[in-house]
Amino acid sequence: MSVAEQPMPRARMLGRTKAAWVIFALAALLPAFAALTNDPFLTVIGTRILAFAIAAMALDLILGYGAMVSFGHAAYIGFGAYSVAILSRYGITDISLHILAAMAVSAVFATITGAISIRTRGIYFIMITLAFGQMAYFFFVSLSAFGGDDGTTLADRSTFFGTRFLESDLSLYYVTLAILIGLFLLASRLVMSRFGRVLTGTRENMTRMEAVGFRPFRYQLTAFVISGCMTSIAGVILANQAEFISPAFMSWHISGELIVMVVLGGIGNLTGAIGGAVIALLLEEIIGIFTHHWKLYFGIILILVVLYSPGGVSGLVERIRGPRK
Amino acid sequence: MTNLFILQLLNGLQFGVLLFLIAAGLTLVFGIMDFVNLAHGVLYMVGAYLMATFVAMTGSFTLGMLLAIPAALVFGLLVEYLVIRKLYHRSHLDQVLATFGLVMIVSEGVKIIWGSAPLSVPVPELLSGSIALVGPLQYPVYRLAIIATGLLAALMLYLLVNHTRIGMLLRAGATNQRMVAALGVNITRLFTMIFAFGVMLACFAGAMVAPILSVDTGMGESVLILTFVVIVIGGIGSIRGAFLGALLVAMVDTLGRTFGPILLRMVMDSSDASQVGRTLAPMLVYILMAAILFAKPDGLFGRKTT
Numbered sequence: 189m190s191v192a193e194q195p196m197p198r199a200r201m202l203g204r205t206k207a208a209w210v211i212f213a214l215a216a217l218l219p220a221f222a223a224l225t226n227d228p229f230l231t232v233i234g235t236r237i238l239a240f241a242i243a244a245m246a247l248d249l250i251l252g253y254g255a256m257v258s259f260g261h262a263a264y265i266g267f268g269a270y271s272v273a274i275l276s277r278y279g280i281t282d283i284s285l286h287i288l289a290a291m292a293v294s295a296v297f298a299t300i301t302g303a304i305s306i307r308t309r310g311i312y313f314i315m316i317t318l319a320f321g322q323m324a325y326f327f328f329v330s331l332s333a334f335g336g337d338d339g340t341t342l343a344d345r346s347t348f349f350g351t352r353f354l355e356s357d358l359s360l361y362y363v364t365l366a367i368l369i370g371l372f373l374l375a376s377r378l379v380m381s382r383f384g385r386v387l388t389g390t391r392e393n394m395t396r397m398e399a400v401g402f403r404p405f406r407y408q409l410t411a412f413v414i415s416g417c418m419t420s421i422a423g424v425i426l427a428n429q430a431e432f433i434s435p436a437f438m439s440w441h442i443s444g445e446l447i448v449m450v451v452l453g454g455i456g457n458l459t460g461a462i463g464g465a466v467i468a469l470l471l472e473e474i475i476g477i478f479t480h481h482w483k484l485y486f487g488i489i490l491i492l493v494v495l496y497s498p499g500g501v502s503g504l505v506e507r508i509r510g511p512r513k
Numbered sequence: 514m515t516n517l518f519i520l521q522l523l524n525g526l527q528f529g530v531l532l533f534l535i536a537a538g539l540t541l542v543f544g545i546m547d548f549v550n551l552a553h554g555v556l557y558m559v560g561a562y563l564m565a566t567f568v569a570m571t572g573s574f575t576l577g578m579l580l581a582i583p584a585a586l587v588f589g590l591l592v593e594y595l596v597i598r599k600l601y602h603r604s605h606l607d608q609v610l611a612t613f614g615l616v617m618i619v620s621e622g623v624k625i626i627w628g629s630a631p632l633s634v635p636v637p638e639l640l641s642g643s644i645a646l647v648g649p650l651q652y653p654v655y656r657l658a659i660i661a662t663g664l665l666a667a668l669m670l671y672l673l674v675n676h677t678r679i680g681m682l683l684r685a686g687a688t689n690q691r692m693v694a695a696l697g698v699n700i701t702r703l704f705t706m707i708f709a710f711g712v713m714l715a716c717f718a719g720a721m722v723a724p725i726l727s728v729d730t731g732m733g734e735s736v737l738i739l740t741f742v743v744i745v746i747g748g749i750g751s752i753r754g755a756f757l758g759a760l761l762v763a764m765v766d767t768l769g770r771t772f773g774p775i776l777l778r779m780v781m782d783s784s785d786a787s788q789v790g791r792t793l794a795p796m797l798v799y800i801l802m803a804a805i806l807f808a809k810p811d812g813l814f815g816r817k818t819t
Contacts, residue, residue: 257606304803307810310605311549311749315741316806322738323799330792440738444551444613451610481625487617494611495599 208372208459211466215365219358231361232429233473238364239425241465242371244449245458246418251447252456253379254411255391256306259314259443260321264416266328266438267293268423272346273334273433283346283354283424290420297324298416299409306408321443328435339434346428354428364425368462371418375458378414387411448490454503516650521771522764527656529763530663534718535736536743536755537670538711544750545687546601546704549608552592552615553715554737555623560585560716561732562623564723565632574637574724581720582713589712593705601704620730631727659721666714667756674752683707687750739766742802748815757813762798769797 215238222230243265250256271290275281301320305313334340345354354360378384389397390404397404427433436442445468453464471489475482497504539553563584568577596615600608636655643651674680685693686703694700719732726732743762747754774790781789805813 251606257609259609301803304806308806311543311547312745312810314549314605314609315745316802319738319742319745319799319802323796326795326799327792330795332788332791440734444609444616447606448610448613451606455606481621483617484621484625487614487621490614490617491596491611494603494607494614495596498607 204457204459205376208462211459211462212365212369212372216362219361228357231357233469235357235361235364235429236426237466237469238361238368239422239429240446240449240469241462242364242368242425243419243422244446244453244461244465245368245372245375246415246422247446248450248455248458248461249375249379249418250408250411250415251450252458252461253384253391254387254408256408256412257314257447258305258317258412258415259440259447260301260317260319260324261416261419261446262438262440262442263297263321263324264290264294264419265423265426265442266324266435267297268420268425269427269433269437270328270334270423271420272424272427273340273342276342276344276346277334281344281347282350283348283428286346286424287421290424291417294416294420295413298413302409302412302416306405306412318440318443321438321440325435325438325440328438335434337435339432339436342427342431342433345431346424360425360428364429367421367425371421372458372462375418379458383407383410452493516648517771519646519650520652521767523652523656523660525764525767526760527660527663528767529760530660530667531718531722531759532736532739532743532763533756533759534663534666534721535715536740536747536759537667537752538707538714539740540744540747540750540752540755541683541687541707542711543744545683545690545707547690548597548601549605549612550597551609551612551737552619553711553740554733555616555619556585556589556592556712556733557715557719557736558623558728558730558733559588559619560719561723561726561728562627562632562719563588563716564720565634565728566627568634568723574635577634578720582716585716585719586709586713589716590705590709593708593712597708598701598705601701616733620733624730629730631729633727634723636724653725655724659725662721666717670752679706739798742798744812746802746805746812748812751812751814754812754814761801765801766794766798770794773797 215234218234219231222228222234243261246264247258247261250258268287268290271293272286275286275289280286301317305316305320308316328334329337344352345360348354348359348363354363379388386397386402386404386407389400389402390408394404423437426437449464449468450461451464452468453462454460472482472486475485479485535553535557539550542548542550542553560581563581564577567580567584568574571577571580592615596611600611603611636653640655640658643653644657646652672680674683682693682698682703686698686700690700693703739762743755743758745758746761747756747758773794774787777786777790780786809815
């Protein structure tokens with residue numbers, strides 16, 4: 189599989205980290221901008237974008253660093269969303285517990301399905317993860333206690349350590365941003381650690397890693413589980429933002445869009461995934477202003493990017509700026 | 514109970530041959546070209562829509578079919594020429610993305626051209642009505658016709674792959690693509706042929722089911738994923754695997770949905786049984802897939818991938 193990039197020089201790595209902080213700084217200023225232009229809807233879209241940025245970054249962890257093209261990551265968004273709905277119905281309303289439950293369910297699901305999927309390679313892996321994602325989707329479609337196919341609205345958002353802090357869109361936005369930054373720092377540390385380097389090694393050359401004495405399977409499975417748990421946090425946020433849950437959160441189109449985000453931004457660097465989420469969702473919103481058929485144009489753009497701009501947007505930026513030493 | 518079982522067995526068989534028609538082309542594309550094609554499902558859908566249009570236009574089922582298949586083939590070749598051909602030597606990731614883009618374009622395009630309301634195709638006069646099987650059991654002639662055509666197609670496919678020159682090239686291409694190219698076979702043309710062939714089978718399947726399903730924009734997606742399960746179970750690139758996988762998946766799905774709740778009722782009370790049954794039934798095929806993969810990571814008839 190040729191998703192591997194050239195090893196990244198440290199200077200460029202730092203450049204990417206800087207770019208991430210620029211995105212975070214701009215994101216922190218967005219509510220002020222929304223207030224100036226008197227458009228509170230911006231904050232709502234912003235929360236959605238940041239939540240998807242979390243999911244895309246989590247996917248990049250395995251797709252970019254481990255060369256595992258998971259086509260079933262929307263399932264974890266669904267686990268997150270349904271954790272909020274199900275626990276809330278039984279009177280457990282705190283977001284910390286929602287996140288904990290979402291991560292626990294995701295860890296179990298990722299361990300079982302990952303153990304089966306990771307034993308396979310290439311096309312098999314893509315199709316199997318897609319099929320498992322679909323299995324989770326159908327489970328929630330038939331869950332009639334929570335609206336089945338139609339989903340259900342949430343009575344309230346999650347409480348925040350006992351307070352109703354998250355009822356305001358603005359505080360939900362900043363909590364999401366804080367979670368994103370926290371997870372970005374965590375993921376950055378992870379990929380620079382010994383664990384991350386072994387994972388990158390399995391991406392480059394599995395046989396060589398085995399010869400050096402590692403068991404790639406363990407590292408890949410661990411990364412797969414971590415990625416699934418992180419993605420489920422995005423689901424918890426999305427459910428709170430929409431105050432509505434349905435199996436649509438976990439349809440295979442969402443899994444596809446997550447891959448699109450990662451590749452659009454450039455794989456194998458966490459910043460790219462975040463940027464990709466911002467670009468993809470803004471593109472949807474902007475095309476959506478002009479036409480209902482945004483998918484048509486989004487599809488065309490997607491094909492053009494794949495055919496003519498390898499490396500996504502960050503690849504494009506690098507080609508324009510020329511090779512750096 | 515026996516009658517219900519025979520009825521569901523026939524339904525499963527009919528669904529199975531349908532899945533096989535779609536999976537056969539796709540497994541060749543996957544196996545020989547090492548190409549991930551997510552757009553196969555929407556091509557099946559296009560086949561059904563073209564069928565609906567041409568049948569409405571000509572008023573004849575046969576004429577409609579005779580027009581729909583070539584039209585779908587032209588469409589498939591156009592897609593191959595514009596997009597797919599450029600992706601043969603790209604990574605799987607690029608292929609996934611580009612064909613995902615195709616799915617978006619085609620399903621939205623279908624919505625623009627035909628609207629979101631489902632279309633229906635009348636069952637042809639000659640094949641309408643039901644015939645008596647055993648005792649009071651009736652079964653629609655058209656569904657039996659689908660089973661017969663599907664099995665016939667499977668037989669022809671078997672002869673084509675195992676007893677013709679093209680079939681020989683296909684098998685050779687699946688085993689060692691470079692060697693075949695080195696021996697002077699035009700691989701790109703072979704790929705185009707395989708792709709076109711797969712499109713034709715998928716569109717044929719779409720055209721055949723149009724009279725018994727409502728033709729709508731979601732029909733391609735539900736089938737696509739089941740087709741993937743079929744291919745994974747059967748082993749990528751294996752027509753024989755696709756045939757067995759398709760029957761297995763269709764039977765488990767059809768029988769599971771009907772008899773799952775009935776069997777569960779023996780161990781729990783009836784309202785619980787129907788709830789649990791409804792939840793478990795759609796998951797059965799995936800559990801089956803997981804079980805088979807756990808034992809054989811390359812599917813029943815797959816070659817080693819690593």
